[in-house]
Amino acid sequence: MAHHDVSYLAPKETFLKTVMSWVYTIDHKKIGLMYLVAVLLMFFLGGVAAMLVRAQLWEPTRTVFVSEDGSVYMNPAEAPEGERDSLKTETRGIFFQPITTYVSRPAVNLLSGSTVGAVITASQDGSPSVSLPESDGQTSNPLNIALTDDGSPIFTETTDQRGNKVWELRRENPDSDEPGPVLASITVDGRGNPSAEAGSGLSTRKTTIREPGSTITTNNIYNRMFSLHGTIMVFLFIIPSIPAALGNIFLPIMIGAKDVAFPRLNLMSWYIYVFGGIFALYSVIAGGVETGWTFYTPYSTTTDWGSVTSMLLAAFILGFSSIFTGMNFIVTVHKLRVPGMGWFDMPLFIWALYATAIIQVLATPVLGITLMMLVFERMFGIGIFDPALGGDPVLFQHFFWFYSHPAVYIMILPAFGVISEMLAVHCRKRIFGYRAIAFSSIAIAAISFLVWAHHMFTAASPVANVIFSALTFLVAIPTAIKVFNWIATMYKGSIAWTTPMLYSAFFLFCFTIGGLTGPPLATLSTDIHLHDTYFVVAHFHYVMMGGTVLAFIGALHHWWPKFTGKMYNEFWGQIAGWTVFVGFNVTFFIQFFMGTQGMPRRYATYSPEFELMHKISTFGSWLLAIGFLIHLVVFAHSVFAGRKAPRNPWGGLSLEWETESPPLEHNFAREPVLTHGPYDYDTVVPPHYDPALYPLPERSDNAPSHH
Amino acid sequence: MTSAPKDKELKPWEAYIPQHHWRNATDEAEGAKLGMWLFLSTEVLLFAGFFCAYAFFRLLYPENWHDASRYYLDWEIGAANTAVLLLSSFTIVLAIRAAQQGNRGMMLIHLGITQLCAAFFLIVKLGWEYWPKIRDGKLPGIFFDYPAVYAQRAAEKAMIVAPDAIIPAAQVAGDYASTFTPGAHDHIFLSIYWISTATHGFHVLVGMFVIGWAMWKAYKWHYGPRHYTSLENVGLYWHIVDIIWIFLFPLLYLV
Amino acid sequence: MTNPHDSIEPREILASEEHGHEHVHVTPFWTMFWVFAILLFLTALTVWTANIHYIPVGNSVIEIGATLHILIAMTIATVKAVLVAAYFMHLKYDKPVNTIVVVSTIFGVILFLGLTLTDTISRGIHDRREQGEIHAGGDMTLYSNPGRLERMRAAAQGGVEGSVVQQSVASGEAVVQPPPADNENQSADH
Ligand code: HEM
Numbered sequence A: 001m002a003h004h005d006v007s008y009l010a011p012k013e014t015f016l017k018t019v020m021s022w023v024y025t026i027d028h029k030k031i032g033l034m035y036l037v038a039v040l041l042m043f044f045l046g047g048v049a050a051m052l053v054r055a056q057l058w059e060p061t062r063t064v065f066v067s068e069d070g071s072v073y074m075n076p077a078e079a080p081e082g083e084r085d086s087l088k089t090e091t092r093g094i095f096f097q098p099i100t101t102y103v104s105r106p107a108v109n110l111l112s113g114s115t116v117g118a119v120i121t122a123s124q125d126g127s128p129s130v131s132l133p134e135s136d137g138q139t140s141n142p143l144n145i146a147l148t149d150d151g152s153p154i155f156t157e158t159t160d161q162r163g164n165k166v167w168e169l170r171r172e173n174p175d176s177d178e179p180g181p182v183l184a185s186i187t188v189d190g191r192g193n194p195s196a197e198a199g200s201g202l203s204t205r206k207t208t209i210r211e212p213g214s215t216i217t218t219n220n221i222y223n224r225m226f227s228l229h230g231t232i233m234v235f236l237f238i239i240p241s242i243p244a245a246l247g248n249i250f251l252p253i254m255i256g257a258k259d260v261a262f263p264r265l266n267l268m269s270w271y272i273y274v275f276g277g278i279f280a281l282y283s284v285i286a287g288g289v290e291t292g293w294t295f296y297t298p299y300s301t302t303t304d305w306g307s308v309t310s311m312l313l314a315a316f317i318l319g320f321s322s323i324f325t326g327m328n329f330i331v332t333v334h335k336l337r338v339p340g341m342g343w344f345d346m347p348l349f350i351w352a353l354y355a356t357a358i359i360q361v362l363a364t365p366v367l368g369i370t371l372m373m374l375v376f377e378r379m380f381g382i383g384i385f386d387p388a389l390g391g392d393p394v395l396f397q398h399f400f401w402f403y404s405h406p407a408v409y410i411m412i413l414p415a416f417g418v419i420s421e422m423l424a425v426h427c428r429k430r431i432f433g434y435r436a437i438a439f440s441s442i443a444i445a446a447i448s449f450l451v452w453a454h455h456m457f458t459a460a461s462p463v464a465n466v467i468f469s470a471l472t473f474l475v476a477i478p479t480a481i482k483v484f485n486w487i488a489t490m491y492k493g494s495i496a497w498t499t500p501m502l503y504s505a506f507f508l509f510c511f512t513i514g515g516l517t518g519p520p521l522a523t524l525s526t527d528i529h530l531h532d533t534y535f536v537v538a539h540f541h542y543v544m545m546g547g548t549v550l551a552f553i554g555a556l557h558h559w560w561p562k563f564t565g566k567m568y569n570e571f572w573g574q575i576a577g578w579t580v581f582v583g584f585n586v587t588f589f590i591q592f593f594m595g596t597q598g599m600p601r602r603y604a605t606y607s608p609e610f611e612l613m614h615k616i617s618t619f620g621s622w623l624l625a626i627g628f629l630i631h632l633v634v635f636a637h638s639v640f641a642g643r644k645a646p647r648n649p650w651g652g653l654s655l656e657w658e659t660e661s662p663p664l665e666h667n668f669a670r671e672p673v674l675t676h677g678p679y680d681y682d683t684v685v686p687p688h689y690d691p692a693l694y695p696l697p698e699r700s701d702n703a704p705s706h707h
Numbered sequence B: 001m002t003s004a005p006k007d008k009e010l011k012p013w014e015a016y017i018p019q020h021h022w023r024n025a026t027d028e029a030e031g032a033k034l035g036m037w038l039f040l041s042t043e044v045l046l047f048a049g050f051f052c053a054y055a056f057f058r059l060l061y062p063e064n065w066h067d068a069s070r071y072y073l074d075w076e077i078g079a080a081n082t083a084v085l086l087l088s089s090f091t092i093v094l095a096i097r098a099a100q101q102g103n104r105g106m107m108l109i110h111l112g113i114t115q116l117c118a119a120f121f122l123i124v125k126l127g128w129e130y131w132p133k134i135r136d137g138k139l140p141g142i143f144f145d146y147p148a149v150y151a152q153r154a155a156e157k158a159m160i161v162a163p164d165a166i167i168p169a170a171q172v173a174g175d176y177a178s179t180f181t182p183g184a185h186d187h188i189f190l191s192i193y194w195i196s197t198a199t200h201g202f203h204v205l206v207g208m209f210v211i212g213w214a215m216w217k218a219y220k221w222h223y224g225p226r227h228y229t230s231l232e233n234v235g236l237y238w239h240i241v242d243i244i245w246i247f248l249f250p251l252l253y254l255v
Numbered sequence C: 001m002t003n004p005h006d007s008i009e010p011r012e013i014l015a016s017e018e019h020g021h022e023h024v025h026v027t028p029f030w031t032m033f034w035v036f037a038i039l040l041f042l043t044a045l046t047v048w049t050a051n052i053h054y055i056p057v058g059n060s061v062i063e064i065g066a067t068l069h070i071l072i073a074m075t076i077a078t079v080k081a082v083l084v085a086a087y088f089m090h091l092k093y094d095k096p097v098n099t100i101v102v103v104s105t106i107f108g109v110i111l112f113l114g115l116t117l118t119d120t121i122s123r124g125i126h127d128r129r130e131q132g133e134i135h136a137g138g139d140m141t142l143y144s145n146p147g148r149l150e151r152m153r154a155a156a157q158g159g160v161e162g163s164v165v166q167q168s169v170a171s172g173e174a175v176v177q178p179p180p181a182d183n184e185n186q187s188a189d190h
């Protein structure tokens, strides 16, 4: 059949058909690629928010003195003598300034000749008010409007035929007590728009008056910015990043299948993701949330700022997308492995995705119901999480972390998987401890359900704390098993320092730091001090960014030639890699010290002793951004001008290297025949690869020779 | 398949070929079923949230919880609905059996009975439970208004009885009112009652749609001894709806 | 050291001719009928046991309290659920993998409820409540403390800045304490 021989990226006969072949696709590779583009976009968005957050923290916010005309003084003494008494204080950030919203109201100018004699505006209740022009601080009354003793204009109120209120403004009549002649009459319609009918010698002109409305403080903007960063990065970027994007593309290929088990469900998962993403973006535009990504009650149930409800719904919807991907992967792994591929012949990436999928299926529904209950709480006041109604906010924390701790393993397990792949391929060496790595993935998935309350040590009961602390230490064991096995894999390997290999090494460095700072947090006595400080921020950035994101970028380079069919520029890839690595460490390492010295997280400002450290951290974030931008250029260059990629550029042994680059529509021209395992580097010369280029590692004497 | 008779003579279930990425139909059927079980597992964990909240508050306010269940809910209605759901579970099993035997008529009849049971469940739920509760202010959280409604009833009752003048009106009102003492946390009990039964009811509604869809496919001869995967999955879904009710019923209405 | 992959031979491709799944098991009518009957009986049993509060034993009675009632009801419900799952949902006749899914789900539910409630129980709220130290549901209940929100609002509006609103447990009245004179005073309290 023809379509067996065509690359999945090949355009169709017409442009419209090509577009439709993506919109209605059930091809896992196309869905994965769309996911990939979307998560990268979200990474960019979340990254911009992060840069703004760091920019805000460049210096502590300060109190300034604002005079009535809007000039700002750092010190009241700087203000001119006369203004000192009327100075107002305001908190300003280095980056975020308080935002005052303005309301515009229609108004009418009464002109005498060419100058404005008075301005009429409708006030909130519809009645008009008149303001007289000022000169030299003195109110003047050029139109001789009749005024009361305290200086406000006198109106006489009538109603016209349409029921509109009409006010008459009269000239003053100094000679008698009788009211003077009508100067102008003002009609205010039902919507509060004034119009004026002027007396003789006058004319009117429509205008608008801008008045300050509510003010959003610097701190509030800061809150919204880090919440934006957190929610986008967690729900829209990191959770789908490796599984839904790269996993979708490579899981079926690596087990020799034509597609995932339920291709339509896969497409549905993608569209649910898009739908949830639209909700999230809507919430951002409609005011954002200031609850952080954790939505802790009672703040999240009582705050009426912004669009918490729609953000909750966004996360709820995104959960379904994640669940469907997980279900699909589990069934695919069970049922669609190529004949001959036993469980222990699978690449470790598949094991990792399988373990991830278990967590996705078992944990995500609880998040769904939690967020739903929170939405009900906000909409109907059901009182389950609301202490004012007899509910319990700590219950919410249990519900939330029952999902969200396992969720951090949804984030990191796929990264573990790609690291296993990349290390074996680029070290040209059989992975050390295959079964240990495979089982530790499953062990992590299981244990991850036992430890959630370590996020609540300051809220839960002492008994629970002790149990959860002990269980938390357990999770470090399988994690460490993996790290040791990876290092053993590198030992005596013939390492090729490609960008993916570089990133694998970066991963090992950063993730180890992130992992090792977990146990101090799992220790009750230390966590009481470290909780909610920058130490935690540094910890989870070292595991999530230093772990997952670095592995993700490495994996992008590793598989880039395969799924795009183009090579990237190795030199610039590595330059970008080093920039990211250095930038990352400069940004986050210092935060461990800030945390131990008591800098709380989620604060828009800080005491001056932290200034230098925050400056260093912010400086690092610029390096990071530069690094990512270079990556972007490298990828863009590859797409438009990259060399054509061979089938097996790195000399890998798993099945994806046996198909074309980019793969065919149904992955393989015919069902692949399994002749070797994914890590048999000591016995097999990789297919479709120039053997002269392939430095086979030394064999031990008793190693069987292949064929 | 090569020597098969012309397609027109084959019923859809006889002519069924698995989707191209499956190696054979058995794998496809088993895969679909495994997928369904995974989905059911997510359903169970979703409802686990309600059960957890229920257990949590029951631990905190045991007597209040017990009394609230007696005051606000009618176990007769709950029991009737339980029986109806069990019956519908049984009939959907028989529908699958009919599919295995290639008996389209019986399949449609049993699916029809299932559908009727589901409708009965929902009508009872809406007409005999939700509607009176809404009327009486037995509502969740901040909407809970029953004590006020109750006091008003007492006053009205007193007005009716009072003209007889045998018992003073105030005493009638007092007597009536003393049969009910609101607990401090009735509103939370009702919150959990409402959100869990409404979510369950929503699942019943979805069930009616998918059973309807299965009936349509059965009518169009899509199910027969060699292929009835989606009917089986609809059945699995329906059973989980039943199982969840099996737990909700005693917890809310009885204990 | 032998290579585990040397022995791999492509498995024979399963009979690709086969296009329908042959069912080993046609659902037996009477088995299902009896399961249904048992389920109905168990439902009746649940209702019946829920209304028994005392069992006479000789001269004395055994009281069935709330906890016991829950245990009984949940045991019966579990038996019912197992029956439905095993027979109606075919788990008994299916491949074990589906049962594994169910078991891990139940494992998840038990963990979720079990560990959350461990925290709840050990918080000691009810112990203190039983001793009358705090009102039902903590001291935060609208219904047991009808005026609480109003009092807090009043204190927030009219009270001195920094004053502490406290709820006297005994009288249920709000006591507004003046702000502490200075920090030393405050720390002396603790
Ligand atoms: C090596 C084992 C690990 C241990 C023992 C551990 C322990 C902890 C503890 C106790 C906390 C709570 C700190 C506090 O709030 O006071 C925490 C926070 C956190 N951890 Fe880990 N962790 C480990 C690995 C990971 C991994 C692999 C990830 C994700 C990829 C991760 C992501 C997070 C996140 C996101 C938070 C903060 C959540 C928040 O409050 O916003 N951790 N960790």
Ligand SMILES: [Cu+2]
Residues within 6 Å of the ligand: A404, A405, A408, A451, A452, A454, A455
């Ligand atoms: Cu955690």
